[in-house]
Amino acid sequence: MITNKEKIIISLLGFLSISLILFPNLAKILTPYKLHDDNAAAALLRSTRLELERAYGAIKDLEENRLHWQQLASSSQNSGTGLPIDKDVECPAHMEPKKERSVLPSDIEIWNDRPHAPPTFEELYQQVNNVEYDPATSGIATFDNPNGKVAHMDYPHSSVWNKGDEIMEILEKALAPRKFEFIVEVGSMHGGSAIRMALELDKRGFKDVPLLCIDPWSGDLNMWLNRVVWEHLDPRGGRATTYDQFMVNVKSFIDNGMSDKHIVPFAVSSIIGARWLQATGFQPSVIYLDSAHEEDETYMELCLYWEVLPVGGILMGDDYGWAAVRHDVDRFVSDRGLTLNMFNVYYNWWIKKEKYD
Ligand SMILES: C[S@@+](CC[C@H](N)C(=O)[O-])C[C@H]1O[C@@H](n2cnc3c(N)ncnc32)[C@H](O)[C@@H]1O
DSSP states (O other), X not given: OOXXXXXXXXXXXXXXXXXXXXXXXXXXXXXXXXXXXXXXXXXXXXXXXXXXXXXXXXXXXXXXXXXXXXXXXXXXXXXXXSOOOSSOOOOOSSOOOOSSOOOOTTOOSOGGGSOOBOOOHHHHHHHHHSSOOOTTTSTTTTOOOTTOOOOOOOOTTOHHHHHHHHHHHHHHHHHTTSOOOOEEEEOOTTSHHHHHHHHHHHHTTOTTOOEEEEOOSOOOHHHHHOGGGHHHHOOBTTBOOHHHHHHHHXXXXXXXXXXXXXXXXXXXXXXXXXXXXXXXXXXXSEEEEOSOOOTTHHHXXXXXXXXXXXXXXXXXXXXXXXXXXXXXXXXXXXXXXXXOEEOSSTTOEEEEOOSOO
């Protein structure tokens, strides 16, 4: 059915077009600026008619669409099948991400042809930054520190910063016979856990194992709601300055001897990061999840990052003490029949991928 409003619009447009056809001089009156010749008036008439036809077509399409959905609704009410409308759409109790990423309009490169392997530091840097790595001009070396941050490791909730030696020791054993080849961290904040892992890699002789830090550096809900962790977020103009603190901290450790061939910051969300890894084929040996901690969001991250982990790799994370994290980790482990292990360091957990799903 056409609504009253649509009827009025159609009548007005119809009246205008008939007037223009019957009284071509009207076009001249209606166009007081430049169109004072007959050709221009005719062109105006033609384009007005075209616009009217288009508008009429669009209204017809709308009406057909509406009828189509109305029929679907009544058939679903009668038969109990079909698509219900005018009701809340039923969502599944929990979200499951698609295994495959969607094809993108920008998919010029044939990503599937790429080998699935850990990248070198240089390959990773080049892929993120689209330039070759040069220690003198890298993003970290040349960070201009617009908010005047001073390096510090005062963020108190970084369990890997506090106990990274114990964690890396357990990890190294759990990984065997694999070695540390490529580490992905999701949620880096001020860099505490990433820097500790980098220092521990150096200590163990892995001087150029790349460590990708995926974080939009926009904080998590807890930081924005609870003023107790406010100073760690340190927002200016509604935006966290944690990225700045991260860059300054990493630079300071590199200046003091930490290998510069580990940390590559990648300021994207966990989901983009996971899909990016899927496309590039870069295979991590270890993935450390310490990001948003919301229920279902954590589950999505677990599913997506599990996909990019090769057999023998380790998925680990922090904050199993948080109800939402525990809920999603438990659900993930039980859905897939996996074994959950604890580091016995704060609430850090790990799962080894023994076979492909
Ligand atoms: C608890 S902090 C990470 C602490 C860090 N791993 C450490 O131990 O030093 C959480 C971080 O997750 C990041 N985060 C929040 N939502 C995210 C998302 N959807 N994807 C990636 N990172 C996210 C926040 O910006 C924040 O920096």
